[in-house]
Amino acid sequence: MHITDHTATELAEKIKLGEIGVTEAVKASLERIGASERAVGAFLTVEPEKALERAREVEDGIRSGRYAGPLAGVPVAVKDNICTNGTRTTCASRILENFVPFYDATAVKLLEDAGMVILGKTNMDEFAMGSTTETSAFAVTKNPWNTGHVPGGSSGGSCAAVAAGECFAALGSDTGGSIRQPSSYCGVAGIKPTYGTVSRYGLIAYASSLDQIGPIGRSVSDCAALLSVIAAHDEKDSTSVKRGDTDFMSALGDSPRGLRIGIPNEYLSDGLDPDVRDAVGRAAEWLKDAGATVDCFDLGLMEYTIPTYYVIASAEASSNLERFDGVKYGYRAAEYEGLHDMYKRSRSEGFGEEVKRRIMLGSFVLSSGYYDAYYLKALRVKALIKRAFDDAFSRFDIILGPAAPTAAPKLGTSLSDPMKMYLSDIYTVAVNLAGLPGLSVPCTVNGLGLPVGVQLIGDCFAEKKLFTAGAAIEAARAADGETRFTRPVSVCGGAEEAAHTGKECAR
């Protein structure tokens, strides 16, 4: 078994036992990056020397007992909208192309404190605005399962890197599905935690009231382990919450027996892709077999979630992105006349189309005369959506549904129709609006050899239930013959072969 075939928790265990060295693991990851990056393009920045130097330090730290956590020594990747001290952090935007923070995001600091080794920064949709990672100003990331397809987004680089075996786990961020949807597309596990669980300090804001950093891993247990590392109250983030239940791995062995699972009828409407419907049905069967109850119900308000989300997220984004003005850091137009022209040109040249579209949309809904009609109304609908979920969670422990309406679309087919792209967020955005945790778990592989995941949604602070159910799905899937959802292109070859070499899971 190759080193990079291990899950993060397996690797950490072997490092602890001295069977694999940290340097050895980092080298293996770097080699894999070297072999697959040309085809996948998951990273914007890789820092081999820094990682190897850090590996030696961690090796000593593990020996001395300084690093004793569940993931000590494990190489990870970090999405490029999360600040890393001394390492370029670009948000995949020209406007931050040369930006090097002099501070770490709290989540990054926690990774370091846990003895993890950061390999580099991953590609994403510019400022996390997009669903395919195609709005990145710098690179196109491809789906490791089939490089003719997108990895999803906006955390497409992180999910692709994990899926390709280039790292053992990664940090992503999720404002409207940006961890869960690409996790589904790339056949990896990813969770958006309850709002406030992971500090947002150092996460370059897209929509502050919706943004959450979360872990992406090859297995549900990797997600649980990584979340237990980064979940902590932080005085630097006023929206951070204090919670004492962050020993998420304790939930992995629990039985799903008696868990009440609800599937919203709206989630299984006629338009749903048959592969996705099949995946949800299969997950429901597995959970039922494991002793959970599954019922369908009406969640309601589905048709309002997309507009509500885009009004609120764009409004906050229009303000959050004002600081990128060419004055203090980042891109400044080469030629300009006076202050306002400098602002105009720097921002016009520095931001991509999708970012500009959302800034304009957000500025519009906040402008005087429209504020009440759009922004305030959206806030009220947001409260109603939360109430609908509250009702649902009085009857169910977990809501089961798709993470995305389809498997990964082909490269180059999504950006031409923004409305269609926005509508594809239908299963994920409500979770952010209500501040809930949502876990994406790999479930099946479709006829094109592309993975399809399902989403488990919990009430606030109910991550443990999600991990219990997610682990049960994973176990049932394994029992059906598939153990791992990794398709490193360097091993599988090109896109055509992937469909053949991929073992059909769950069949």
Place this chain on the structure above:
Amino acid sequence: MKQYETVIGLEVHVELATRTKIFCGCRTDFGAAPNTHVCPVCTGMPGSLPVLNRKVVEFALRAGLALNCEINRYCKFDRKNYFYPDNPQNYQISQLYLPICHDGYAELDLPNGKKRVGIHEIHMEEDAGKLVHDEWTDSSLVDYNRSGVPLIEIVSEPDMRSAEEVIAYLEHLQSTMRYLGVSDCRLQEGSMRADVNLSVREAGSKTYGTRTEMKNLNSLKAIARAIEGERERQIELLEEGRPVVQETRRWDDNKESSHAMRSKEDAKDYRYFPDPDLPPIRIPDAWIEQIKADLPELKEAKAARYQSEYGLSAYDAGLLTADKALAEFFEGTIAAGAAPKKAANWLTGETLRLLKESEQEASSIRFAPESLAKLIGLAERGVVNNRSAKEVFAAMFAENADPEAYVEAHGLKVENDAGLLAETAKRVLDANPKAVAEYREGKEKVLGFLVGQIMREMHGKADPAQANEALRNLLSKQ
């Protein structure tokens, strides 16, 4: 010409004297080297987040309660979006929808009686950085030391009618904020900034005229001049049948005139919305009660107490309490054993005179209240006479001299040698036969002249009362 009434409302920014900034831990000290009191938060670095300084809320509550305001027990911060390089995030965190305090009033003591000026609201916000324009290199530089320094904005109702009322209101705010210890309120240094909203209307009219907002007012005198100037400008327009335009104007105190900065039509759309990085603030009743209970004695209460407790005149009590530092000095002097009236005399007389001469404030008095009490003791015990006491005081004021040591070193002790005094008195009488004659004719006033002559002979070290006594003795014998 018709009779016009001036209607004035004020927006006053007060910089709070917290040790650290409103949303980060950087220090607020004035005058540090540029960009030395900065961090990712107050320079708007990507990914940084604001965390509210509890002290700012406490100070705002103190100010609001002292100005008789209602408190919003649930209040929020909003973002005010506008692009300018001194504003690193390009939005200012302020309060629009739910400010911390509202509906209060300031009670002013005016020559013709008391007057209430309504406080519309008080809200908390962050200050911006400072732009420095370098003419030499034709570039602009930003200093973010001031970025994130906490402010409260006190918005009055349009209740003032003259420059005098505006000055009285501002002095009331200054004294109140200083007594509360929430700000030093210095107009020149910018820790207090006032924008004047002014309109005129025909006397007796019930509706307001169109108002203008005047900015860049750096002293009380400038404010008074600007009000007069703007009042005249608006009346002139109306007399000529031209409309007053709603606009923001900038006062130039050197030219004693103003010019338009922007009109209402160019008013920016600030796209205010609740800041998602800062959860709403819930202010428990217990906290409000605690702050109320801890409010210090303010100027008006203190002045009343000085009259009733120490028998001071209303005028002296007013002078002593006008500046919190002076009132504290007064109380310190009494605590050190001085008689209140004597202490009051020294402080309202010599002290204020010398302070004014040297353009200083009471907070910069160099000597301690104990020193003044000592000096008062020396004079009371007759160790020094009044003239010497003034000399000692001047030395205390200038170089913090110790009164006893100074008296010793300069030989200012009153001569208590009765023989010497009698001798001198005799010599003075002999030398001034004309004065003696006048005295005998009943002109008692010349005695003062003769006492002065003794003082001169004795280099000021005689006790005037004793000299007087010695002269009378000799004159009655002759």
